[in-house]
Amino acid sequence: MVNNLSLAITFSLREMRSGLKGFYLFISCLAIGVAAIAGVGTVSKSIEAGLAKDGRKLLGGDLSIRLIHRSATEKQKKFFNKISDFSEVIEMRSMVQSNKSAAYRTLVELKAVDQAYPLVGNILLNQSLTLKEALQEKDGVFGAVVDKNLLTKLNLEIGDIINIGEAKFRLTGTIKKEPDKVTNILSFGPRVMIASLGLYRTKLVQPGSQIRYRYRIALSDSEKIINWRKELDKAFPAAGWRIRTSNEGTPGLKRFIDRMTLFLTFVGLTTLIVGGVGVSNAVSNFLNGKNKIIAIYKFLGAPSDLIFWIYALQLGVLALFGLLIGILMGAILPAIGFLVLNDVFPVSPVISVYPKPLVVAAIYGVLVVLIFSTWPLAKAKAIPATNLFRDKIQLGKIKPHGGYKIILAILCATLASVILISSDDILFNLYFVIGTCFVFLILKIFSTQLIHLSQKITVKNNTALRLAITNLHRPRSNASSIVLSLGLGLTVLVAISLIEDNLVNQIKKRLPDMAPAFFFLDIQTDQRSQFDQAIKEISGIGDYKRVATLRGRIVKINSISVEKAEISPNVRWAIRGDRALTYANVQSEGTKITAGKWWPKEYSGKPLISLDSAIAKGFGVTVGDTLTLNVLGREIIGEIASLRKINWRSLRFDFAIIFSPGVLDSAPHSHIAALQAPEALENKIEESITNKFKNVSIIRVREALEAAAQILNGIGMAVRSISSITLLVGSLVLAGAIAAGRQQRIYDAIIFKVLGATRWIIIKTLIYEFCILGFLTSFCSIVLGTLVGWTVVKYLMELNWQFSLQSILMSVIICLTI
Incomplete structure (x- = not known):
């Protein structure tokens, strides 16, 4: 065994001196797939590290205590103050109206802060003012700082007066960066920040109002958080508040990042599997070119195991090269993206090298290489020495030892197991494994049946079409590779497009038909009769x-x-x-x-x-x-x-x-x-209610749904961008499959010309062949992609399904163009 391995290394090094010819596709497919998985993991870890690093800043302290409807008692506040510094932040939704015109009004996220805010971090304004200066009272009017887009929405300028409840506020600045804003992912309007004293002048603070009181606690020794929390629970066991530490300040954002990471990792893994088809093609083509050399090795007495290891070692070195490129790309490209798009992210990502996603990507890469290269290597090992005397040797006609099927089954099971344990959501991972196996199996069966069917079709009056159909089932046909590489990529794109289209359609078209036009919040108990009467006085409502x-x-x-x-x-x-x-x-x-x-x-x-x-x-x-x-x-x-x-x-x-x-x-x-009301009445209703009930907040459902649709469109664009990598790899595999048969096609073309075929007949033959493969594969992928999309929308998301021909046609056009 030792001598065989030594000889294998020697012969491998000699053969590798000829360069990487024929293996650029192998390396590219592997590198891109590994880079996609490593890059997604690195982005996720960088953002998570940013959340951990800025945890105190994002939460506003070491702990945050939240109460709904009511503020902390004086006894509780004294307890906070006795042990640490604290800041009280009051949040609610309210209507804001321009003092210039009653027609300019909108729902905002109102935030009232005290003198101590922010305990941790800094709030940045676009003006040369401190927050204290911006919010202070002047001439009986408190100041307010707002999100910049509120100025555009209400046609306001710095220095203008706005009405909130029963009080007036002067706009003194716009917010550039709010340190703890990321803790509130769901927003129904722009931010307006005022002083706590100013809030009570609005008369919005009423019993039962939808108000959130947050008490940020900053400890002198953050290591004492657990002990302080225990003391707090002991002192007020039934306070009914919700406590978060700086380690858990943004659970909603964390869950969203985890979900997106899981989904995009699956897209990257699909890309790697598509690339695996290219790996298999590259290995098969490489070994086809080595048939004579392998036969010579066998004729000179080389054992089959030595043949296997000579070429397995070469592939191992090349795979290592591809893995290293992919890992480097996965580690470096996210860092470049963070530097260029720093303002897009809700937190400041920590740029670093994170071993875990790189190792996971490498494991996936190794397993995919082993799965897709083992069978061609097994065929090469089985080449007999007598093939030295044959002009043409076809690996496809050689059957390896049955034990390699067991090895392949073990490798596939290992890959599936790694996928299943890669995240906590095992059920979601299981769906991906089952779905991938199903799609791969159907495409493989489809390609096999297509080749089998082409053998039975006879075309009499069209020479080019007859030759094209014959090419589908000729020896060394690349029809199967084309179907797999094109089909996998198009199936993913069709499924994602249909899922996104159904989500956006649900929000933009279906929900508005069922949903009310308005939600009214904070109607006080003593206002019930007057509010009901005000609604009844509006004609034309539902x-x-x-x-x-x-x-x-x-x-x-x-x-x-x-x-x-x-x-x-x-x-x-x-x-x-x-x-x-x-x-x-x-x-x-x-x-x-x-x-x-x-x-x-x-x-x-x-x-x-x-x-x-x-x-x-x-x-x-x-x-x-x-x-x-x-x-x-x-x-x-x-x-x-x-x-x-x-x-x-x-x-x-x-x-x-x-x-x-x-x-x-x-x-x-x-x-x-x-x-419920028609769209034409919405402005009239909002104006009427706002003027009569200053404390009532109004949510326009239509605007909220449009905002949700915009968010979905943005996420969809990001997902489609990542998914396009699958198509890129698929196109590389497709190009490789076509290039691999170039010599055979040249040989065939010469024979055809000798037999009297014209150049135009040869060209038409190739056009017919690729059109047949392209359109039939597209049809199969549309069916599969639609089935996957329908399953996800109907059973995982539990939404109503709608078929979108436009999304499918766009996906097919993009794919066929590539």
């Missing part, structure tokens, strides 16, 4: 509904704390923060009870709950079980009386948790309302 609402947090499931309870990942959102609650004596129209029954209209007994059936399934609870919620610092135990199936996509007024009457009625709360 359905109107108003309900009471306040917020509470689920703390226990059947007396077990949510931290210890077993909860399905798909419903963990229900325990991450405060949930909107309401109470009702009768069930709403259209309510679908799936278990239990609604309480009687005049019910006045123990607290009962009607719960969303999906949450109940994720919690593992049913009728008769209990949930404990913390509402305004008071724990309420409610028994589940019924389960409801809720269609959240309808945007119909609904709540995951509805209490029976008599539980929340006396608690401070506000009301929210929904109104």
Whole structure:
């Protein structure tokens, strides 16, 4: 074995002196695929490191304590101040109106800060002012700083007066950078920042108003965070607040990054698998050119194992070269992108070399090379010495030892296992593995059947077409390689295009048809009658509904704390923060009870709950079980009386948790309302309500959906850009497959000319051949891509499906052009 390996190294080095001819495709496909996976992983790790590095700045301190509806008590504030510095930040949504004209108004994210803000980091303004100077009171009017786009939206200039609630504010500056803004991913409007004292002049702070109080705590020794948190919980065990440390300040952004990383890694892996077809072609073509040499080795007594290792070592060196290029690209290109596009990212990424994504990419690369090169090497090993006396030797006619099929199965199983354990979402990974195997298998069967079918087709009156069809099944035909390389790339592009189109269509076209035109927030209890009357006075409107609402947090499931309870990942959102609650004596129209029954209209007994059936399934609870919620610092135990199936996509007024009457009625709360109205009346309705009810915030659903569609379009563009790499590699594989048969085609062309064929017949033959392959592969890929897209939209996203011919045609045109 040692002598064989030594000889293999010697012969490998001698053969490699001839250069890399024929292996540029091998290296390119491998390098691009590895670079895509390594690059996505490096971007993710860089942003995560940025989040960790700037955790205190993004959170606003070492800890953040959040309360809904109510501020901390004086006793609690004294406790904060006794141990550390703290800052109080108050956030809510409000309407802002230009003092120039009542027609200029919009919903904003209002943020009131105290003198200590920000405890950590700095807020930057576009003007030469400090925040304290910008917000201070002058001539009885407080200052305000805003997002720059608010000036354009309301036709404002610095120095103008704006109205918020019952108070006036002077615009003194625009915000360049807000250190803790990334903690609030969901935004319904531009930022307006004012002083806390100015907020109370607006008279927006009312019992039950949708106000979030955040207390940022900065400790002198950040190592004492855990101990301080324990002291806080001990001093106020039923405070009902939500606490975050600087290590968990942006969970929403972190989840989004993890999801995008997982998805883009799969796109990169698909690219690598497409490249694997190119690897297989390159190896097969290389070994086809070595047939005579291998036969000579065998004739001189070289054992089969020696032949295998001579060429396996050469491929190993070349694969190492490709892996190194891919890893270097995956490490360097993200750093260049961060420097060029620094302002695009929500945090400052930490540019560094992160070993884990590079190693993972290398492992994927090694496994793909082994899977796609083992079979051609096994065929080369099986070449008999008698082939030295044959003019043409075809590897396709040589059958390797059956043990190599077992080796291939083990390698494929290893790759699937690595994919499955690469992230916490094993189910999502499993879907990818099954989907990839399914698509690959169908394309392989399709190419085999296409070749088989071409043998049975006879064309009598068209010589070029007859020759083109014959070329599909001739020896050393590259039809199978073309179908796989073109088909995989086009299937991915069609699936992604259809998924994106369905998401955007759902938001832009379907939801507006079902959704109300407006949501009205913070309607006070004593305003209910006046508000209802104001709506009735508007002619031409549609359905109107108003309900009471306040917020509470689920703390226990059947007396077990949510931290210890077993909860399905798909419903963990229900325990991450405060949930909107309401109470009702009768069930709403259209309510679908799936278990239990609604309480009687005049019910006045123990607290009962009607719960969303999906949450109940994720919690593992049913009728008769209990949930404990913390509402305004008071724990309420409610028994589940019924389960409801809720269609959240309808945007119909609904709540995951509805209490029976008599539980929340006396608690401070506000009301929210929904109104359907034609688009032509929207401005009139907004103006009427804004003028009569200064404290009521108005959300235009149409604008919110348009903003969501823009975000989806941006994400879709990024995903399509990454997916285009798959097409790039597919085109390289396609070019390689065509180039590999160049000598054979020249040989065939000479024979045809000798037999009387004209140049035009030969050209038409090639055009027909590639058109047949291109259009038939496109048809198969459209079917597969549509099936994948339909499965994802219908069953994973649980949305209504719509076929988009335009998206498919664009994908096919792009692919065929390449």
